[in-house]
Amino acid sequence: MGTILKTKDLTKKYDNKIVVDNLNLTIEEGEIFGLLGPNGAGKSTTMNMICGIVKPTLGDVEFHGKDFDKHRKELIGELGYIPQELAIHGNLKAWENVELFTSLYGINGAELKKRIDESLEYVGLLGKRNDYAKTFSGGMKRRLNIACAIGHHPNLLIFDEPTVGIDPQSRNFILDKIRESNRNGATVIYTSHYMEEVEAICTRIAIMDNGKIIATGTAEELKKKVVDDTSKITLEEVFLTLTGKKLRDY
Ligand SMILES: Nc1ncnc2c1ncn2[C@@H]1O[C@H](COP(=O)(O)OP(=O)(O)OP(=O)(O)O)[C@@H](O)[C@H]1O
Ligand SMILES: [Mg+2]
Numbered sequence: 001m002g003t004i005l006k007t008k009d010l011t012k013k014y015d016n017k018i019v020v021d022n023l024n025l026t027i028e029e030g031e032i033f034g035l036l037g038p039n040g041a042g043k044s045t046t047m048n049m050i051c052g053i054v055k056p057t058l059g060d061v062e063f064h065g066k067d068f069d070k071h072r073k074e075l076i077g078e079l080g081y082i083p084q085e086l087a088i089h090g091n092l093k094a095w096e097n098v099e100l101f102t103s104l105y106g107i108n109g110a111e112l113k114k115r116i117d118e119s120l121e122y123v124g125l126l127g128k129r130n131d132y133a134k135t136f137s138g139g140m141k142r143r144l145n146i147a148c149a150i151g152h153h154p155n156l157l158i159f160d161e162p163t164v165g166i167d168p169q170s171r172n173f174i175l176d177k178i179r180e181s182n183r184n185g186a187t188v189i190y191t192s193h194y195m196e197e198v199e200a201i202c203t204r205i206a207i208m209d210n211g212k213i214i215a216t217g218t219a220e221e222l223k224k225k226v227v228d229d230t231s232k233i234t235l236e237e238v239f240l241t242l243t244g245k246k247l248r249d250y
Contacts, residue, residue: 001029003065004156004187005050010059012045012211020045021211023059027156032178032188034202036195036239038247042211043191044084047160050189051081063156077105080154084161084191086145090134094125094144097133102151119147124173139170146174150181157181158189163197175201195235195247205235209243 005027012020020042048054061068063075098116120126123143163171199219206216223230226241239247
């Protein structure tokens with residue numbers, strides 16, 4: 001097991017406002033790494049820079065020790081990105097959505113057909129393969145969004161708030177699938193402002209606020225930064241103590 005991903009001084013400015021500030025993150029193979037922060041903390045911008053969708057103002061991303069920007073063609077297939085904004089097409093059937101994304105990685109013919117059904121089965125949508133995505137519920141759309149990102153068998157899965165606005169059943173299904181992918185060998189980066197989800201599934205957590213990482217560690221280590229008796233505090237309270245802010249409004 002080694003380091004899978006490193007960000008080096010990763011920085012993004014929009015109109016002179018720094019939204020991601022000098023981020024140095026190291027993700028080890030086999031982790032479920034949680035990036036926890038309130039709305040506007042810079043989580044999606046960080047993920048978009050990692051995936052090469054947003055160009056950093058400064059800094060680099062290293063993937064398996066190689067500069068991701070310079071070795072993009074070679075490395076892109078190792079990455080599976082499930083964006084916060086749904087990247088599916090309502091006027092395509094479920095299987096066509098998965099085909100669209102999976103075929104981008106050069107997979108075709110019988111292998112492509114196999115991967116499409118395997119991906120749909122994985123997210124529990126095989127029975128809906130011929131239905132148009134626009135007819136799906138919010139939770140089903142989220143699941144299809146995941147299927148589109150896994151057909152090329154990536155080693156690193158990046159989930160950006162995959163459970164926002166969906167029913168508890170779909171939410172638990174997605175969290176179980178993330179754990180299952182991790183057990184099957186995938187490294188996971190999981191972005192959320194739901195403290196309880198991050199605490200439930202992540203092996204290590206970084207707390208982000210105003211574009212900066214404030215603290216990194218296991219849930220237990222983060223709690224230890226604030227109190228000795230960690231049974232007396234939640235991650236929510238850790239966040240409040242470290243930042244003076246609530247993680248989200250209830
Ligand atoms: N294209 C853009 N142009 C200008 N400002 C932007 C752009 N994208 C993001 N921002 C700003 O950067 C900051 C960080 O946004 P980002 O979407 O990364 O936060 P986030 O942590 O993902 O929030 P959320 O939990 O709401 O998804 C916000 O203040 C946002 O308004
Ligand atoms: Mg976001």
